[in-house]
Amino acid sequence: MEKKKISKSVLKRLPGYHAYLKSIQEAESPYISATALAAALGMGEVQVRKDLAMVSDGGRPKIGYLRESLIEDIEQFLGYDNTTDAVLIGAGKLGQALLCYRGFEEYGLNILAGFDVNPAISRTENGKPILPMDQLEFFCRSHKVLMGIITVPEQHAQSVCDLMVKSGIKAIWSFAPTHLDVPDNVMVHNENMANSLAVLSMHLQAQMRDKK
Amino acid sequence: MEKKKISKSVLKRLPGYHAYLKSIQEAESPYISATALAAALGMGEVQVRKDLAMVSDGGRPKIGYLRESLIEDIEQFLGYDNTTDAVLIGAGKLGQALLCYRGFEEYGLNILAGFDVNPAISRTENGKPILPMDQLEFFCRSHKVLMGIITVPEQHAQSVCDLMVKSGIKAIWSFAPTHLDVPDNVMVHNENMANSLAVLSMHLQAQMRDKK
DNA sequence: TAGATTGTTAATCGATTAACAATC
DNA sequence: TAGATTGTTAATCGATTAACAATC
Numbered sequence A, B: 001m002e003k004k005k006i007s008k009s010v011l012k013r014l015p016g017y018h019a020y021l022k023s024i025q026e027a028e029s030p031y032i033s034a035t036a037l038a039a040a041l042g043m044g045e046v047q048v049r050k051d052l053a054m055v056s057d058g059g060r061p062k063i064g065y066l067r068e069s070l071i072e073d074i075e076q077f078l079g080y081d082n083t084t085d086a087v088l089i090g091a092g093k094l095g096q097a098l099l100c101y102r103g104f105e106e107y108g109l110n111i112l113a114g115f116d117v118n119p120a121i122s123r124t125e126n127g128k129p130i131l132p133m134d135q136l137e138f139f140c141r142s143h144k145v146l147m148g149i150i151t152v153p154e155q156h157a158q159s160v161c162d163l164m165v166k167s168g169i170k171a172i173w174s175f176a177p178t179h180l181d182v183p184d185n186v187m188v189h190n191e192n193m194a195n196s197l198a199v200l201s202m203h204l205q206a207q208m209r210d211k212k
Numbered sequence C, D: 001t002a003g004a005t006t007g008t009t010a011a012t013c014g015a016t017t018a019a020c021a022a023t024c
Helices: A008-023 A034-041 A045-055 A067-078 A093-100 A102-107 A133-143 A154-166 A193-211 B008-023 B034-041 B045-055 B067-078 B093-100 B102-107 B133-143 B154-166 B193-211
Strands: A084-089 A109-116 A130-132 A147-150 A171-174 A187-190 B084-089 B109-116 B130-132 B147-150 B171-174 B187-190
Touching: A008 A034, A008 A045, A008 A067, A008 B193, A034 A045, A045 A067, A067 B193, A084 A093, A084 A133, A084 A154, A093 A109, A093 B093, A102 A109, A102 B193, A109 A133, A130 A133, A133 A154, A147 A154, A154 A171, A171 B193, A187 B193, A193 B008, A193 B067, A193 B102, A193 B171, A193 B187, B008 B034, B008 B045, B008 B067, B034 B045, B045 B067, B084 B093, B084 B133, B084 B154, B093 B109, B102 B109, B109 B133, B130 B133, B133 B154, B147 B154, B154 B171
Parallel strands: A084 A109, A084 A147, A109 A130, A147 A171, A171 A187, B084 B109, B084 B147, B109 B130, B147 B171, B171 B187
Antiparallel strands: none
């Protein structure tokens, strides 16, 4: 397993393999072939093999990959083993949902606290603190937080984003449907619901048209 | 504006242009150039121009595009004008957050109702009904619902998905971190948080490495 | 050995970018 | 006219797919 440069497209497929491999823990054989994986996930088998080659140090011809070690390889590669601390700004409905979502731990994400201009509550149901905004920078600096999640309304997204950058955050996961300007060394990933919707609506429109 | 076949990549960028154009309503000039748009969103200007060519019937050299009609063109193209009805299954935290999110209306999405195996409440804060699962098929058929949103835990996602397909749904927007098997004529879009996280974590890891 | 499977090298495909002609 | 901007045609780039040799 070399540290070759990995493309975004491959990166985005890895969690899918991981989830599937975890879901078949009870399987009879401890091995799984790229062929089988591809069939289960509805993908091309060559693509699966190439993707796995990026993270694994090899399967065995005729047999396949050792499932357990494949899982470990992906986890190590994606950094699921060492957790990333994050803060979240915007403790509205969506923000609270994310703060309470337990699944993130599995992916090595640990949201330490939520922030809000005007916290309605001081803790989430699962005990995570919700703090006033003015404590953000001190909190991030002292906990060395590098990841921030934005769940504020569109109008406030850019100023919240600026605040995060000022607080030393290097990776921003935004749920606000708007473009964010950041310095070069900061990465923004837009979980833009509008984009997803566009693809789905288009499919529906095309289907309706074909029906006629 | 022809109905050329449009690629997914273009489709996913259109909402970004739309949001930005809406956000500069107060601007002095009623025109905007692809150059200006590109600069504002940090994109290549040729790409912007090509994307706009797909939806608009042309800008004017030296001047640019008429902002208002560009907005309309994108809205029409993405179907923001005629609303799509949807149902949501899984009225947990995330499900309720989506049911209450008002921004969807802007994109032509109208979530009619939520469903849950065991509804804790019968209505959301904004008055949307939360119904028991066994009413799903009748509801979908009678309201001719074609889009479904899945916000149930991973283990139940596939069976919920099957139920949606059985109820006539053709486009599924899933927030469950797992692969879903569907017939060919049904489209699934995975809003897979794990995928997004993978990209961001990788960026952080790379940055930490470079720092040393 | 034969056959399934791996990994690699080459070909294809699609999307982005660059170059340039057309237009106001 | 000159210059900014559009739209198109060609070149590049990257990712996917196909073909094939290697291996157990």
